[in-house]
Amino acid sequence: MKAIIVQTTCSSKEEAKNIAKVLIEEKLAACVQLSEIESFYNWKEEFCCDNETLLNIKTRKDNFEKIKSKILELHSYDLPEIIQLDIANASEEYLKFIGDNTI
Template sequence: MSDPKTVLLCYCTCPNADSAQHLAHALVSESLAACVNRIPAIHSTYRWKGEVTTDTEELLLIKTTVERFEALKERVLALHPYELPELIAVPVACGHTAYLDWVRTAGEG
């Protein structure tokens, strides 16, 4: 992914609505993301420290670009309450051109 203007869709889970809202607001207000959608009450099953655990979490869908991803990642790691937060970025191959252009420019101020 060498094009810094490539739009990314990032996935990040949070333990509750308060932490999700705090993180979403910080990322958008600091121009690290154009938009963050919050999906409440997802159920995650995972192995952590040798135990299989199931929790209810809130999923963030974060829209940003390659050029803003490293700063976004650092901010997520600084603010997130988890010891090992999920942050996965997937490049957007296609979409509504006007929306993708907005994502590209929304972080510019």
């Protein structure tokens, strides 16, 4: 099993918690961590600075497309960040945890 982290950001902690809960309940993610961040970016040729909630979603690589679809379904942004990060190295025990808690 190949493990990955999927990252996305939300405009509110409530939206982030909802996405995390659905991903865990549907066994698409083994763990989702939420962090409050401040994001700086250009959107439609305008400088933006917003408080957001970052989700780090630990899962199987095979679940990326399902997670992407679920985020697009539940997310309020027109263009949500959905990034896959490969886990290059992790303890066998943690990889087992991810495998045991996802479909």
